[in-house]
Amino acid sequence: MRSRRRPDAFTRRAKSQGFPARSVFKLEEIDRRTRLLRAGQRVLDLGAAPGSWTLYAAGRVGAKGCVVAIDRTEIRGAMPAQVAVVTADATTLDTAALLALGISDGPPAPYDVVLSDMAPSTTGARDVDQARSFALFESALSIALAVLRPGGAFVGKIFQGPDFPLARKLVRAAFREERLIRPEGTRSESYEIFVIGLGRLEPADSPPTGEPTV
Numbered sequence: 656m657r658s659r660r661r662p663d664a665f666t667r668r669a670k671s672q673g674f675p676a677r678s679v680f681k682l683e684e685i686d687r688r689t690r691l692l693r694a695g696q697r698v699l700d701l702g703a704a705p706g707s708w709t710l711y712a713a714g715r716v717g718a719k720g721c722v723v724a725i726d727r728t729e730i731r732g733a734m735p736a737q738v739a740v741v742t743a744d745a746t747t748l749d750t751a752a753l754l755a756l757g758i759s760d761g762p763p764a765p766y767d768v769v770l771s772d773m774a775p776s777t778t779g780a781r782d783v784d785q786a787r788s789f790a791l792f793e794s795a796l797s798i799a800l801a802v803l804r805p806g807g808a809f810v811g812k813i814f815q816g817p818d819f820p821l822a823r824k825l826v827r828a829a830f831r832e833e834r835l836i837r838p839e840g841t842r843s844e845s846y847e848i849f850v851i852g853l854g855r856l857e858p859a860d861s862p863p864t865g866e867p868t869v
């Protein structure tokens with residue numbers, strides 16, 4: 656049975672700033688350390704509920720940008736006009752549908768940034784949770800590689816386990832730079848970490864090493 660946690664300082668601060676969850680400080684730190692988000696960008700937010708990352712990203716991209724927020728759970732809170740919310744399993748949406756989301760007038764367009772904070776429902780069995788987390792990470796990376804513009808960025812959450820080196824290798828093969836960030840707001844008992852790819856390589860630029868593709 657799940658215990659109800661007492662709200663910690665991060666949770667209280669998030670609520671006081673109008674964010675539904677403490678996770679906002681993880682994205683804030685990643686953004687600060689990698690200069691990820693800018694005005695006017697088009698951002699895809701996978702595993703977006705309850706909406707803290709979406710709200711933060713919407714603030715950073717501003718009214719001329721766009722954030723497409725997808726979660727299999729409904730996002731209930733009000734969102735600014737530059738946010739398009741989709742309730743769906745992100746792993747089931749095809750590339751053409753993803754590229755068309757959030758565009759009311761004009762052709763489908765690639766994204767500047769793909770974020771994935773997707774996490775499986777945990778079972779308590781560490782190996783099972785790690786394997787499920789890796790599967791979600793792999794799906795998110797596969798989506799990112801299909802919808803990012805060259806030069807774009809990817810942030811993906813993973814529970815560290817036996818597949819973690821492969822996750823890193825896949826990101827290094829497709830991006831100019833790989834970064835690992837375990838934000839300060841991460842709970843001490845958590846084994847999650849974010850694998851970040853900066854500067855999506857054009858397929859012709861990818862290392863000619865027979866690196867695996869997703």
Ligand SMILES: C[S@@+](CC[C@H](N)C(=O)[O-])C[C@H]1O[C@@H](n2cnc3c(N)ncnc32)[C@H](O)[C@@H]1O
Pocket residue numbers: 676678679701702703704705706707708709725726727728743744745746772773774775791
């Ligand atoms: C840690 S929460 C995300 C918190 C969010 N970034 C925020 O700041 O509010 C993880 C989310 O991943 C979602 N999720 C897991 N698997 C998913 C899938 N296949 N498709 C869409 N959402 C998924 C869960 O429903 C859950 O809401």
